[in-house]
Amino acid sequence: MLNVTDVSLSFGGLKALDTVSVAAAPGAVTGLIGPNGSGKSTLLNVIGGVYLPDLGKVTLNGQALPLGRPDRVAKRGVGRTFQVPKLAHRLTVFQNMLAGERDHCGESLPNLFFRPGRVARQEKEASGRASTILNRLGMYHKANDLAGSLSGGQQKLLTMGMLLMADPAVLLLDEPAAGVNPVLIEQQVAFLKTLRDEGRIVILIEHNMDMIANVCDRVYVLDAGSVIASGTPHEIRANETVIRSYLGQPANTQEV
Numbered sequence: 001m002l003n004v005t006d007v008s009l010s011f012g013g014l015k016a017l018d019t020v021s022v023a024a025a026p027g028a029v030t031g032l033i034g035p036n037g038s039g040k041s042t043l044l045n046v047i048g049g050v051y052l053p054d055l056g057k058v059t060l061n062g063q064a065l066p067l068g069r070p071d072r073v074a075k076r077g078v079g080r081t082f083q084v085p086k087l088a089h090r091l092t093v094f095q096n097m098l099a100g101e102r103d104h105c106g107e108s109l110p111n112l113f114f115r116p117g118r119v120a121r122q123e124k125e126a127s128g129r130a131s132t133i134l135n136r137l138g139m140y141h142k143a144n145d146l147a148g149s150l151s152g153g154q155q156k157l158l159t160m161g162m163l164l165m166a167d168p169a170v171l172l173l174d175e176p177a178a179g180v181n182p183v184l185i186e187q188q189v190a191f192l193k194t195l196r197d198e199g200r201i202v203i204l205i206e207h208n209m210d211m212i213a214n215v216c217d218r219v220y221v222l223d224a225g226s227v228i229a230s231g232t233p234h235e236i237r238a239n240e241t242v243i244r245s246y247l248g249q250p251a252n253t254q255e256v
């Protein structure tokens with residue numbers, strides 16, 4: 001269980017998060033929606049250890065995460081993607097996958113010299129895992145393509161795959177479907193469902209309400225840094241406050 005409890009964070013005079021509490025269960029996808037600037041990405045940055053909140057805490061299975069220390073939070077099994085995919089464009093899809101690995105012992109010089117067998121074994125194991133994940137993503141046939149040659153949607157799928165190389169207990173996904181074609185969104189949804197079924201904790205920021213309704217077990221609605229509603233996607237769609245805030249806006253300006 002991941003629990004965000006009473007987290008507040010200001011940037012100068014701007015209260016980006018105001019006593020925000022969110023609970024995300026394993027084996028479920030927890031949605032985070034809200035208008036642009038409502039604090040969604042900031043909340044992921046707090047959970048991922050990038051920002052140290054002014055107040056409040058985040059616990060994973062009852063233990064406080066070392067907030068403000070992204071490397072240490074990552075070691076605790078928390079992985080995140082970004083609104084703009086972070087990839088090495090001149091490396092192949094497969095090479096990017098291998099770079100996504102967390103404890104690659106080949107990067108330690110003493111290991112390379114004194115434990116070459118272990119390094120080779122780990123590399124082989126990582127290659128096997130990369131192949132399996134690329135298969136699950138329906139991207140195995142792209143393994144030798146340069147990451148920079150992929151479409152935006154495929155790059156987002158690849159970043160999800162890279163995240164999985166570290167076998168994270170918690171996945172934080174920031175707008176994976178934005179700018180992605182419907183076929184690839186279907187692929188993302190199918191992949192998210194398998195992550196959920198593996199018992200992982202998935203937190204999903206998304207503007208695409210169909211995707212939210214399709215994949216989320218519970219949804220939190222942020223507005224100006226505060227949680228204004230939470231419930232099942234069905235409950236959220238019927239929630240008066242949420243509708244007044246923005247669900248009722250015309251489709252072309254809707255930012256949910």
Ligand SMILES: Nc1ncnc2c1ncn2[C@@H]1O[C@H](COP(=O)(O)OP(=O)(O)O)[C@@H](O)[C@H]1O
Pocket residue numbers: 011014016034035036037038039040041042043
């Ligand atoms: N590093 C930062 N420095 C100053 N202000 C920030 C920073 N990051 C976000 N903000 C501000 O905090 C608010 C919430 O931003 P953000 O979390 O990115 O919103 P969302 O992801 O919901 O669109 C916005 O007003 C944004 O301008």
Ligand SMILES: [Mg+2]
Pocket residue numbers: 040041042083
């Ligand atoms: Mg954002």
